[in-house]
Amino acid sequence: MASLLSKANLARGRDEVYVAAMPLRATKGPAQLVMSSAYSLNFWDFQHFMVILKTSxxxxxxxxxxxxxQPNDPEDIYVALAVLSGKxxxxxxxxxxxxxxxxxxxWLVGYSKADGVGIANEFNKNWDTNLRVGLHDCRDYTNGxxxxxTGEKDVLRRLRSTGS
Known part of the structure; x- marks a missing residue:
């Protein structure tokens, strides 16, 4: 019981950090249907990941x-073709x-070490916006x-291994 109280006291005043998954966006029609189905079936590699802060x-x-x-225009068919070809x-x-x-x-993954919004804004200033799926994409952004x-490395690997 004492450890629960100490964890609650440590978290007070810090921002809650969550990771969320959404279906990948695609052009309307069959491509969008495939992405929505993959998300519903919980295919990990066909999900878009993001970080959510609940400020305190x-x-x-x-x-x-x-x-x-994400891509500037995730619903553009030419962007989808470029992404699929590794460009x-x-x-x-x-x-x-x-x-x-x-x-x-x-999923709640932890609490910010300090002002979460300030940390995120500073991180965003230095983020390279050239997207390449599998090498520099929403997963890398979320993990980074x-x-x-929070200090946690490779949060998506942990979430995936726990079957979340």
Missing amino acids: SPISPPQVLVFDF TVPGTVLVRKMKTMPRRKC LVKQL
Whole structure:
């Protein structure tokens, strides 16, 4: 019981760090259907990963912010073809507010070491936005940002090995 209380005290005042998975976006039609099906069947390699921060502040209500990295136009068929052929495509880092937390495929992975939003913004300033699937994509972004926020290395490997 004492360890639970000490963990709660350690976490107080720090931002909660989550990892979430969503279906990969694709052009409308058969490609989008395939991506949605792969996500529903829990095929790990066909999911888009992102980091969610639930802020903790004594002076303002909590906010839920999403940080992710994706192609500039993930629904463009030419981008999809370039990605499938292993080419680099222009990417973008997105930061947006959410009204509620995802109910599925969203895992609390820890607490930020300090101001999570500040750490994430600094990380984003230095992130190379040339996207190449398998070498520099949303998985690398998620692992890198979680490492900066919590210190945990390769969080996606842990989540995958636990069957989450």
